[in-house]
Amino acid sequence: MPIYEYICLxxxxxxxxxxxxxxxxxxxxxxxxxxxxxxxxxxxxSCATGSKESASSSVPAPGFGGGG
Ligand SMILES: [Zn+2]
Incomplete structure (x- = not known):
């Protein structure tokens, strides 16, 4: 017998x-x-949906620092 889940509103x-x-x-x-x-x-x-990937290219500036 299957078990059903309910939620009270x-x-x-x-x-x-x-x-x-x-x-x-x-x-x-x-x-x-x-x-x-x-x-x-x-x-x-099981929820298979179309996955969308978005990558943003962001290159950090090397050698960027400051002495204090
Ligand atoms: Zn209730």
Whole structure:
């Protein structure tokens, strides 16, 4: 049985619930404040997105110093 993660929109409580593969309806309640305003959190285990790299060439001036 898969474990789904929820977050309460009222108290921001994060909790996990064991639900069936095909949940009938989202009658999930927050175990803390018993609010029905919860949101299912999708666990980001794999997130492959186009990576963009930007490098800026900045050469520091050598031999730059000052005696004090
Ligand atoms: Zn709550």
């Amino acid at each position: 009222k108290c921001n409580e994060k909790f996990t619930l064991l639900q069936s593969m095909y949940p009938a309806d989202n009658n999930t309640e927050c175990p803390k404040c018993f609010s029905r305003e919860v949101k299912k959190v999708i666990s980001s285990f």
